[in-house]
Amino acid sequence: MSIDKSVNEILKGVGGPKNVNSLVHCYTRLRFTLKDDSIPDDKKIENIDGVMGVNRASGQYQIIIGNDVADYFKKLEPKLSQTGTSDDADANQNKGNLWDRFVKLITSAILPVIPAIIAGGLVKVLLSILNLTGLVTTNTVNYRIINAIGDAPFYFLPILVAFYCARHFKVNVPLAVGIVGVLLYPDFVSLLAKGNVHLFGIPVYSSTYSSSIIPSILIIFVMSYIEPLVDKVIPKMTKAFLEPLVELIIMAPLAIIILGPIGNILSVWLTSGIQFVYDKVGIVAVVLFAGFYALIVLTGLHQGFAPIILQNIATMGFDPFMMAACLASNISQGGAALAVALKTKNPKLKATALGAGISAIFGGVTEPALFGVNLRLKKPLYSAMLSAGITGIFIGIFKLKSYVVVSPGVLSLGMFIGGKGFANFIIAIISTIIALILSFVFTLPFWKEENVVAKDISTKNMTDEDQITVKGISETIASPLVGKFENLEDVPDVTFSKKLIGDGIAIEPTEGKVVAPFDGVVESLFPTGHAIGLKSNDGIELLIHLGLETVNLKGKYFEAHVKQDDVVKKGQVLITFDLDKIKAAGYNMISPVVITNMNEIKDIEVNKDLKEVDDETTVMIANA
Structure with missing residues (x-):
């Protein structure tokens, strides 16, 4: 097709x-x-x-x-x-909690700018190579023109951000660009450089706005409130010329005197804070970021780092550790997938893992490896995380920096060319080799292939004898919730519906109470109370995840009645929650109940004939 x-x-x-x-x-x-x-x-x-x-x-x-x-x-x-x-678009734009709205802003206003930054950064990398090899020297016209080509996307970054922010906040795009453009107007820049500037007696903070992000976002955000107010008070017959004039007269001084300086100060605080943390606990920061970056990607939180990395490169000329840590994580995910491809006897898994590994290692695109292989098999994910963390130690010691924003991989290693000579680039190459070897070596012995089969059963034919297997252990799992039975495949979240972390069922709860589905122990309890991990006495590991995206409630409406490592009995109350208030907040409360250690059991029997369930209903049988 x-x-x-x-x-x-x-x-x-x-x-x-x-x-x-x-x-x-x-x-x-x-x-x-x-x-x-x-x-x-x-x-x-x-x-x-x-x-x-x-x-x-x-x-x-x-x-x-x-x-x-x-x-x-x-x-x-x-x-x-x-x-x-x-109006529908505006209403939709403001849906969700603060984090959801922040992610929407990042994806619609920041991510579209990145291709221009990548292109400009790679031109500067090329110029560095030409300069280091003596093909182009700094005192030539060729150098100045190529440098201008590479610098332009960074210098006019406020304009690019303003354009997409204006589209995001639904304001007049040309006017928004014009207002932010005042901050980059050559004569205005010259005035600020001299200092002691006043507008009608009001002091104007001296600052440099080229290559900045936060001032543009702040200005357009405030403009999204000013523009509707201006629209209401301007007569219809004069809107065409008077509305943009009034808005410009209001917003331009606000941008120059208040919003621009505030945004610039926040930018400085942000980059200075990151540099301070890196200077004080640099190796620890890199190790943690590299080791847990895969989990950050799983939750979608990685998009929130884009403006920080952009601001680092725009302000300092480089990113001190985030992109380097991503390199360790990406290569490690790819190396773990390649180990699976080598070891598995399953032709389909071999083909998937091989393609996913190559994509992660060479292209820096880890989703196929992360979601399609490592997360599903679990142990390759752990191996990759360990490899990334250890590689992070090397990166932290030698202070590997990135000079371009692009997903790190073998084909994009040029992003680490910068500074004096090729020392930083060589460190990046060594880091890549370390991450690839460690993840491959860790995964080969640690991951053992298991035949995992899921099958359906019918309540009509379920007897006590059906719950007994000849070999190993058969664990009967009762419903931890009262509500409507759903197939796991119907959960509107790919992590669960594609069974990336395990197999099981889902329940649409009608009561706000979670009970233990078997005798066992609390292995993990999220601080937010929205999810709990249990381990039965026979070794079955079960995740009960209450609703989708409910982690964003940060514990509101959830109350845990147990703590980690508590021994629990079947039917014991584990968590209570206010079902009505959670739904009123806009969250889908379909709750996956998933066996997460599928690689350690033979098969599961899922009772898909059920419609309504309670804590006496058998919903699954796990055969170990």
Whole structure:
């Protein structure tokens, strides 16, 4: 199937152009903001040629494409409505909690800028190589022109951010760009450089706004409140010329005197704070960030680091450790996947792991390895995390820096060329080799292939004898919740529906109480109270996850009645929660109940004939 046909099916599947408020993309995903996100049928969209999967998170409908995502985006964008100013769009934009809205801002206003930054950064890398080899010297016209080409995306970063922020906040785009442009106007820049500048007697803070991000975001954010107020008070017959004039007269001084300086000060505090932490506990910071980066990606929190990394490079000329830690994590994920490809006898898994490993190592795209292989098998993920953490020690000792924002991999190692000579680049190469070897060596003996089969059973034929297996142990698992039975495949979260962390069922609760489904121990209890991990006396590990994205409630409406390492009896109350208030806050309370150590058991029997369940209902049997 051609990309054009797939694009048409995707657009039809999400409800057509009229149902799309906005569309952006990252390295592997199309990220839709929809007016009605109940329209898409996940299974139908997943069956479209070229679609790897779907995910619903942070108010977005995400379609996972892979390396070809940019081609799909280019085909989709012209087909979408460009109005984007309806009341529905505005309402949708403000849905969700603060974190959801922050992620929307990052994905729609910051991520689209990154290609220009990558291009500019790579030009500067090329110029460094030409200079170090003596082909272009610093006192030539050639050097100055190439340097201007590389510097331009960084210098005009406030303009680029203002453009996409204006689209995100639904304000007048040309006017927004013009207001931020005042901060970069040559004569204004010259005035600030001299110092002691006043506007009608009000002092103007002397600052440099080129290559900044936060001032633009702050200015456009305030403009999104000023513009509607101006629109209300200006008569209709004069709106065409008077409204932009009034808005410019209000916003430009605000930007120059208040918002720009505040944004600049916040930028300085941010970069200084990161540098301070790195100077004081640099190795620890790198080790932790590298070791746990895969988990950060799983939760989607990694998108929040994009503006920080951009600001670091724009302000300091380099990122002190985040991108270097990503290199250790990416290569380690790829190395672990390659070890699985070598060791497995399953042809399908071998092909998947080989492709995923190559994608992570060479392209820096880890989603196929992370979601498709390592997370599902668990031990390769642990091996990769350990490898990344150890590699982080080497990176921290030698202070590896990144000079370009791009997903780190073998093909993008040029991002580490900078400073004096090629020393930093050589450290990056050695780091890559260390991460690849360690992850491969750790995974080979640690991961053992198991045959895991899931099968369905019927309540009509379930007897006591059916719960006994000839070999090993059979664990009967009761429902931990009262509510409506659901298939795990129907959970609107790819992590659970694709069984990336294990197999099981889901329950739509009708009562706000979780009870122990067997005798065992509390292995893990999230501080937010939204999830609990149990281990039965026979070794079955079970995750009970209450709702989707409920971690964002930060514990509100949840109360734990046990603590980690507590011994529990079947039927004992573990957690209570206010079901009505959680639903009123906009959260989907479908709750996955998943066996997470599938590699240690033979098979599970899932009772899919059930409709309503309580704590006396047997929902699964795990045969070890």
